[in-house]
Amino acid sequence: MRFEEFKDMLKSGDLEQIRPHLAFEMMPADSPKTERYNDCPYIAIQDMYAIPIIWAALDDHAGSLAKKPFTRELCGYFGIGCGEAIRLIQDEVAKKALTVCELQSFMNQDFEKGMSGAARNEALYVATTKDFFYGAGVICTYHFLQDAEKRMGGNYYILPSSVHEWMIVKEDNVIEPKQFLEMVRAVNHNPYAVNESERLTDNAYHYDAKTKQLETAEEYEARLEKERTEKRRSRYSRKKEKQQEREEPEEEEELER
Template identity: 30%
Template sequence: MEYREFMEQIKKDLPERLSGTLEGATVDTTQVDRLQGCSYEGLSIVPDGSMIGLTMDLQPYFQMFSNGISYENIVEQIADRAAGAYADRPAVTAEDFGSYEAVKDKLMIQLIGRKGNEEMLKTIPHHPIEDMEIVYRFHVQDTEMGQASALVTNSMLEHYGITAGQLQQDAFASAVSHKPFEIKTMAEVLNELMGAEIIPEDAMPIYVASNQERIHGAGVIAYPKFMEEAEKRLGGDFYVLPSSIHEVILIPDTPDVSVMELQEMVQSVNMEQVAPEERLSDHVYHYDSKEKLFERTDKYESRKLNQEFDDKNVRPSVLWTLRLNQKDCSEKPHKGTEAPRRDETAL
């Protein structure tokens, strides 16, 4: 049995297994589009008379079926999971999202990588930052597991009758007010999480930047005044490492810091420790406090090299340019770490 056939069979058999608030629900196959490569084809379950339902990815259950678990057992598991998920759904009504005035204070921002999200970006408002994009979400509800939120789409802008520019302005105002940024040392963060001193304070200064919940917190680098505050904390220029979509790591730009080692660490951590849906970027970024400029390190090093040649009234040769590009392409992964955080539920 192929996956599509499996879905159709579940669609046919599941309704009679649903009970309680889900009895009589409409079950259908659906395409669920999500960021970070997490789109899937699965089931939608909408209770009778309700505007709010739930979706389920059936791939894990198809894998169980392929591994020999009985079909009847799997249908029962899906019914139980659907009942539990619907019971824990956010307590929202159509009125909660009926008008833009009702929802604009619930806006928040999320920073994602452009690579891998190209198709989704065609359907949602977004704002570029180097090779990343700011997208927008509505905060729905805090839960025991973390946070429920909904991605803002182009169709929502049309429904509310607002422009992308208005959305951006209101989203940043709401995010700064309700989800202010924090810059803490790695030692402080780990001490809070573990309840004990993990990293000695005299080690190389490493800082973690996020929002207070540490959910979708990497976007704080786009907040007004964030770079200026980070510059004060770190004492000047600094590097930005994209730990995940939830936080970034800041490291002072000092002579003993190797950009290549930072790049290798980011790539290694992404490959070995960060879930694909939470990866932000494989690149390292730099903030120039004199020029007030945030950019990828390859652009920074190229700009710095050109400035050095300008000061000497000469231009870099093709060989120099190729050597700089070759340096960026020859990086290999190293092992690193990532701070734990709470989960996030997307609707």
């Protein structure tokens, strides 16, 4: 699509014309970019916003994308309510979503730079769309988390690669949550790995297949530590009770004498 055609499409008011060009741009909630999108409906996911946009790859500007926030005003112009627009974009993104698939080794290079030890041996999977543009928006689609759970066979981590894709790693209880967090931050601060305009967040995320809960790696690590502390206290309490049970008969014998 040429840039002039993109502008004409925005002027058309024809919802059917823009449907294939609708997507979610994921961004950190604290990103300066959010100020430019404050008139847009959105989905909040953890510390991120999913902002609806209209976009197109430009034929007359090789490698460039045209993008327009799908504001509340534009929703009215195209004759659709804000909530309905969100649901429509979820449907459109779902149509383009690729099944979560394993990456080839040469595609892992950027993330491997941030890995060490056991993490380097973990298989990485990618979640994106068929056209690879704004593919991180797949996290907003219905059943994405549950479908990824089936593909991974249980708990897994979601690592923000860029606005165009997520990396997914199955949890194996060998790598600590903080290691994934360190890996994400190492990649994000490598200017050769991620363009700043396409960066997502400095957080890693964990999905619990049992509770169906998505949380940050830091929240998950805090929950694990709390559970470990409670188990230690429980073991100590049981040990103390058994010790008291052993001591009580001896006290009774002393009284009889």
